[in-house]
Amino acid sequence: MVGNFIGVLFDGVAYGSLLFVISIGLSVTMGLMNFVNLAHGAFAMVGGYACALLMTRAGMPFLATLPVAFVVAAVAGIALERTLYQRLYKATHLDQVMFTIGVVFMAVAATTWVFGPSQQPVRLPEFLRGQVKVAGVGFGAYRLFLVAVVAAITVALHLTMTRTRFGAQVRAAVDNPVAAAGLGIDVNRVFGVTFALGSGLAGLGGALGIDVLGLEPTFPLKYMVYFLLVVAIGGAGTIKGGLVAAMILGICDVAGKYYVPQIGSFIIYFLMVALMIAFPAGLYGRRS
Amino acid sequence: MAELLVVDGVTAGYGESVVLDDVSLSLEEGDRLALLGRNGVGKTTLLVTLMGLTRLHRGRISWRGADLAALPTHRRSHLGIGWVPQERLMFASLTVDEHLTSVARPGPWTPARAYKLFPRLAERRGNYGNQLSGGEQQMLAIARALMVNPALLLLDEPMEGLAPIIVQELMNVVRELAEEGGMAVIVVEQHARLALSLTRQAVVLERGRVVHRGPSAELARDADTLHRLVAVA
Numbered sequence: 001m002v003g004n005f006i007g008v009l010f011d012g013v014a015y016g017s018l019l020f021v022i023s024i025g026l027s028v029t030m031g032l033m034n035f036v037n038l039a040h041g042a043f044a045m046v047g048g049y050a051c052a053l054l055m056t057r058a059g060m061p062f063l064a065t066l067p068v069a070f071v072v073a074a075v076a077g078i079a080l081e082r083t084l085y086q087r088l089y090k091a092t093h094l095d096q097v098m099f100t101i102g103v104v105f106m107a108v109a110a111t112t113w114v115f116g117p118s119q120q121p122v123r124l125p126e127f128l129r130g131q132v133k134v135a136g137v138g139f140g141a142y143r144l145f146l147v148a149v150v151a152a153i154t155v156a157l158h159l160t161m162t163r164t165r166f167g168a169q170v171r172a173a174v175d176n177p178v179a180a181a182g183l184g185i186d187v188n189r190v191f192g193v194t195f196a197l198g199s200g201l202a203g204l205g206g207a208l209g210i211d212v213l214g215l216e217p218t219f220p221l222k223y224m225v226y227f228l229l230v231v232a233i234g235g236a237g238t239i240k241g242g243l244v245a246a247m248i249l250g251i252c253d254v255a256g257k258y259y260v261p262q263i264g265s266f267i268i269y270f271l272m273v274a275l276m277i278a279f280p281a282g283l284y285g286r287r288s
Numbered sequence: 289m290a291e292l293l294v295v296d297g298v299t300a301g302y303g304e305s306v307v308l309d310d311v312s313l314s315l316e317e318g319d320r321l322a323l324l325g326r327n328g329v330g331k332t333t334l335l336v337t338l339m340g341l342t343r344l345h346r347g348r349i350s351w352r353g354a355d356l357a358a359l360p361t362h363r364r365s366h367l368g369i370g371w372v373p374q375e376r377l378m379f380a381s382l383t384v385d386e387h388l389t390s391v392a393r394p395g396p397w398t399p400a401r402a403y404k405l406f407p408r409l410a411e412r413r414g415n416y417g418n419q420l421s422g423g424e425q426q427m428l429a430i431a432r433a434l435m436v437n438p439a440l441l442l443l444d445e446p447m448e449g450l451a452p453i454i455v456q457e458l459m460n461v462v463r464e465l466a467e468e469g470g471m472a473v474i475v476v477e478q479h480a481r482l483a484l485s486l487t488r489q490a491v492v493l494e495r496g497r498v499v500h501r502g503p504s505a506e507l508a509r510d511a512d513t514l515h516r517l518v519a520v521a
Contacts, residue, residue, distance in 0.1 A: 168382055176379060182362075183433070183435075183436060
């Protein structure tokens with residue numbers, strides 16, 4: 001019973017880790033750049049497809065595809081940001097929503113057209129399959145791997161934001177874009193790089209998540225609500241908020257579906273309503 | 289001395305509105321200019337127009353002979369315009385040290401030199417932008433602007449709201465910078481006499497137009513004119 005509970009908790013953490021990696025870029029674009037990007041999940045899908053296709057068509061090993069997934073999604077992100085997104089930074093949120101939902105539909109349709117509507121397979125390496133026994137409790141090896149990778153990414157992200165000159169420039173550009181520009185910081189470039197980084201992380205998350213979330217052309221629609229929930233609950237623009245919110249969502253979703261399967265799918269919505277009433281700006285919201 | 293900055297017939301404002309009306313002035317390398325006038329006459333607007341933060345309706349701004357109009361704000365900073373904004377515009381989530389390092393560009397001015405100029409900031413290097421007193425914020429705003437290694441320093445009401453003793457300290461620093469550094473300075477200041485004592489020439493604005501220009505010392509002696517153009521505190 002206790003072992004069971006720990007197992008569910010752990011699965012929730014692994015699930016939450018995935019949500020975090022994918023959503024953190026969305027949190028940045030919404031919180032820092034004030035841009036509503038509903039198409040964020042499309043970048044995760046790009047990473048996922050890069051990973052799946054490199055494995056099935058080019059025979060690349062899973063681990064080797066992960067950096068490629070990051071790069072491909074980051075490049076896709078920066079290409080769209082420079083050509084299209086940038087024009088809508090000053091547009092109303094409704095325009096941004098209309099535009100990005102359009103991008104989602106195009107991504108879904110294009111992916112179906114090119115790769116077909118079916119689920120993409122993933123072949124995990126031998127050592128990431130099966131279970132690892134710790135103190136009598138079995139943990140999925142792949143989920144352990146997930147948690148470890150995400151923990152490393154979180155630390156790296158935190159250090160980048162707090163210890164590097166680039167991180168300081170991002171924070172300056174967010175605190176006061178006018179003053180930052182007036183002191184020589186190229187705010188557009190800083191935001192562009194940040195956007196690419198966020199898209200790349202989504203792509204990496206999409207690749208890491210094939211085994212857990214699945215991968216098919218409707219991926220960006222299917223998980224859009226989850227990504228938005230992470231941002232809404234965590235408070236846009238904070239790494240810590242996103243992490244905590246993703247963990248809460250991951251654990252409650254997995255636990256809800258396991259213990260009360262009849263209403264399992266609704267648990268996160270109850271949770272969201274309750275948390276949004278208690279913390280309208282999110283747990284670590286910047287806005288007053 | 290060569291012309292550093294030429295403002296020629298500039299009409300500018302925010303959006304459709306016009307705040308500055310046909311303003312012209314010029315500044316040589318290392319020159320010091322006081323920009324005076326009552327509240328709301330467009331002094332700050334002129335400075336932020338130099339930074340490219342307003343809409344330039346008409347006129348020309350040139351820097352060492354090159355037109356500035358098409359340059360985005362951050363590139364103007366790279367050319368060597370150090371902006372000390374009104375209200376200081378601190379970065380709340382950056383430490384004092386990060387305020388300096390995040391904008392620093394190569395040149396004689398380094399964070400270490402700025403700390404030597406303002407020892408108070410060295411003591412506070414780990415504090416965040418919103419954890420400083422008014423005087424410290426102003427020191428940091430000046431130090432931060434020096435990090436871009438400016439050829440021209442724009443000081444927008446640097447003494448506003450500061451205790452007299454801090455004003456004295458800052459005055460000495462600004463004087464030192466202007467006299468030794470070879471840096472050109474434009475000072476916007478409510479305390480007209482203070483600004484005049486720091487500068488060589490003065491320009492007075494009224495409702496967005498230049499209504500007086502001349503040597504600072506002359507204007508400082510002419511109490512009647514000064515009083516008529518600027519409410520002297």
